[in-house]
Amino acid sequence: MQKTFLLAALLLGLGNLAQAQAPGSTGPTPQPAADPTEVPIDGGTSLLLAAGVAYGVKRLRQRRQA
Secondary structure (H helix, E strand, C coil), X not given: CHHHHHHHHHHHHHCCCCXXXXXXXXXXXXXXXXXXXXXXXXXXXXXXXXXXXXXXXXXXXXXHHC
16 A cells, blocks of 8 residues: 555656756757648558458458358
């Protein structure tokens, strides 16, 4: 019980140390996007789509066998 309380107090105390940068900090300036509605289709999306198709085919085959 005491260890849990100590851990919770420690984690809550560490939240004060995590602060964002000041507004005047120097950093990279964001470049405007050509069109905000554009969505990149990369390898991850196509792999997710292929996995979904493979899972669907597997389920259909299992349903026909039963």
